[in-house]
Amino acid sequence: MEIWRVNVRTQTVRREPVPKEWEHLGGRGLSARILLDEVPPTCEPLGPYNKLVFAPGLLVGHRLSSCDRISIGGKSPLTGGIKESNAGGSSGFALAQLGIKALIIEDEPDQEEWWVLHLSVDGAEFDPVDDLAGAGVYETAELLLQDYGKGVSMALIGPAGEMQLRAAGIQNLDQDGVPSRIAARGGLGALMGSKGLKAIVINPAGGKKPPIVDRASFRAAQKAYTQALTQHPQTKTYADYGTAAMVNMCQYFGSLPTRGFSAGQFEGADEISGEHLRDVLLERDAESKTTHACMSGCAIHCSNVYGGPDGKRIVSPLEYETIGLMGSNLGIADLDAIARLNREANDLGLDSIDTGAALGVAAQAGLLKWGDAERALDLVGEIRRGTPLGRILGNGAATAGRVLGVERVPVVKGQAMSAYDPRAIKGTGVTYATSPMGADHTAGLTIRAKVDHLDPQGQASVSRGAQISMAGYDTLGACIFAGFGFAAAPPDTIANLLNARYGWSVAEDILQQLGRETISLEREFNRRAGFTAADDRLPEWMTREPLPPTNAVFDVPAEDLDTLFNW
């Protein structure tokens, strides 16, 4: 495989062999290594010295269930630290078919113009697309699929990324060619916008699957993994309810973000639950689907297609994080309304988590009544129009709080929390506080751990384990839900897959090894960028303000946070 290095100023590409020190990494781990090696950690994130990295994980390219994810990395315009945001869909698989271990986008354009970077077996080309300036991702994807053919994959930005708003993400196509798999977090869409790229079109035609050194062993390990995954009870839960199953779980624990994280239970939880979502979608046939796979070969199908009362698709997928941040967090108990908000955020190429949290800040500032979905849609419209208020909100919750004078903002390192109030799920609070990524459940969710989530003791160790595993999975290119399968499969399954694929002889604990190495690289980048223990904290108000109904505050000792990564 190769490193493709693209300079957006000179519009040239260099195809390079993979440096030896990068070989054993992929996805998030490789992205971290590249950024630490090549990007000055104190650089301006939207300036010429930052780089945007696309790296498929180590196992990507073989239709191994839920293991074809793409990691996108850079210095975060949102947090100022290192950032990796990964997504499903087809981008990772397509890059792997072209033999690309990492695509590195460098420098900045001299002029304000919009380009498609077109990758194929023939190399890389720049095609001008100034006519697409301001277009939403749905229209953009449709037009580019017409131009480049249905078989291409794509990573693209919407108006939010063009405006370099710091809550902008990078959309990827799912297996149906719909832009729905967003690498949402950390403002990487703004970074892509600063490079002048509206879209990266990846044409895998003529490419091939990455080589496998020992096909028989690979197949055997794959079988063990797939069996474990398909037999796992969670797989059926996610197929039935999607991630929205989490609504009732969080309601039970009192950790469902409600009205600007002022309560942990929502009186409208039933109406936004996974169970209700399934009923609605079953009733509305036509384009609605209760279950759907974002990538080919996935055995879980956690995704869905949300159709409106008229049966027509509103958005795909409608996920728990969006339901939590744009639903209960705003006092909105109406799935149709949440789906419309989600569609708008998607089309703009915005992170629905940070946008939902920003709307919660706007509500605290008196700009939105709790539960007023029409006004919430209006406010997202302000973002599309690029008004001052829209720019405030589109830069995410932290900026919105600063500008609008709201102290109660649920952020760490400037990034909004996912839909788990950390006072009631304290292990996830530890993850929010200490992850090099800023607040992010995908860095190490602990809600399934068999612990008392309200007890401050021992949460650091729970979070540590989750963070290491997640960093490992993100380096493999494996979905968080692939973990159910790997955990239930024989313990050497991951090592067997890697050894068969690459001819290595890694040990059973390779997932932890990769996870620890990745986090260490990321923390070193952040240290050089100026992060300290002072950044590894939840906002002060969460240590003071009790969360009904548990009336918990976040009280995990600072020492536990500061020693978490001493390995």
Next chain:
Amino acid sequence: MEIWRVNVRTQTVRREPVPKEWEHLGGRGLSARILLDEVPPTCEPLGPYNKLVFAPGLLVGHRLSSCDRISIGGKSPLTGGIKESNAGGSSGFALAQLGIKALIIEDEPDQEEWWVLHLSVDGAEFDPVDDLAGAGVYETAELLLQDYGKGVSMALIGPAGEMQLRAAGIQNLDQDGVPSRIAARGGLGALMGSKGLKAIVINPAGGKKPPIVDRASFRAAQKAYTQALTQHPQTKTYADYGTAAMVNMCQYFGSLPTRGFSAGQFEGADEISGEHLRDVLLERDAESKTTHACMSGCAIHCSNVYGGPDGKRIVSPLEYETIGLMGSNLGIADLDAIARLNREANDLGLDSIDTGAALGVAAQAGLLKWGDAERALDLVGEIRRGTPLGRILGNGAATAGRVLGVERVPVVKGQAMSAYDPRAIKGTGVTYATSPMGADHTAGLTIRAKVDHLDPQGQASVSRGAQISMAGYDTLGACIFAGFGFAAAPPDTIANLLNARYGWSVAEDILQQLGRETISLEREFNRRAGFTAADDRLPEWMTREPLPPTNAVFDVPAEDLDTLFNW
């Protein structure tokens, strides 16, 4: 003398003896000591754990020329680090008459109400002033002088502080009772607003000058200092032209901020120069004054009263920093227009430096044409109305840049640079980068040093000396211009004054001792708040973008910045 500790939640005051470790400090040094001892460095600046400190300098209370300044301190809502902002006027003198070595405002109010804290020989009282909510500082001061009598001093905030905007400062009355001496920098007005205080009224009636242990020696040292000061040529320059004399000096060096710090010389410099200012004021008699003292007893009279074409006072004083940031920085070559902008910023209780820099950002974002003073006034009007755009600008240049998507923002640690482009005056650039205060010329201006200001070598040492002296003067309560006198007087003058006043036996280098101690305390606070060497840098674009006409970039080696405080 005493420490007065006021709790704004319980509305109580405790009068305490001065702890032994605080005795040898005053002003900025004392404020730093108190904050380091009592405020958690990582706390929310606008929350209950932050404190607002008013501390007259060590020499305050005796009408020693230019030595009655008040230091105001707290954790900065703007920078997130420690902050001291000092001002002339009468607040420092009045506090000293009440025997107050430091006033410490603590906690936060339970309800949103506005109060006057009234200090007198009878202690402290809270008077409700909800009717003054939203009033500008000019009206507020006038009404409160009617209520409390002409003889009182006052520290007060305008609408900007009430809105907790991070460019809000704290106004103080000059000797004519006009709110014109603003502790502008670092958002301390927002901090005062978060404490629910619209004004602190200080009634010195019945108070007395602080005791002097050895009156004869004090008088002798005072005489030596005053003679040296009055005979110094700069004293006449400042009396004639005020700080605006700096326009032509910066024009000469190519360091006059022009159109968003994109050039160092301004074609309209003549029309905004100190010489022109003097001509205008001489022509317009009536309320205009070319020279004016902000505090009683000052021998310099650097201030002025700027009257309009009709002779009526527009603003007092019109200073160089405002002329630079709201004039040349915006392409405005019209003193009347700059004076009107200044008056509006003053009335709102806004730092004219950070506001001017924010307007420069707005211009880069296309919201203001260079030179369009009417539109600039409109934008300041947005701040008064509290619109989203107004809140963006009123939170200062750094926030404006983040929200409006402008990279070229002249800030360090989130605080806007004063009117010296650091690429052409590199020693001052070192001060901007390394001062614990963020970018601020009063932390150590180097423009008068006899060095090649474009040479990156040796600037760290020039800045170090200036920073130490200024921290020392700020601890004494001495104006930056008092330094001309102390430097020309016998070298033991400051020690003689302190020894006579307090019965101490400090050595000749006491200014440097106090300066170093103060900066060390401040750096320790910032270290605990999470600041690192990464924060001691100018913005990246100033290291890349040449400044016409010298075409200098900022190229002082990082190592020089990082070793500056190794003493």
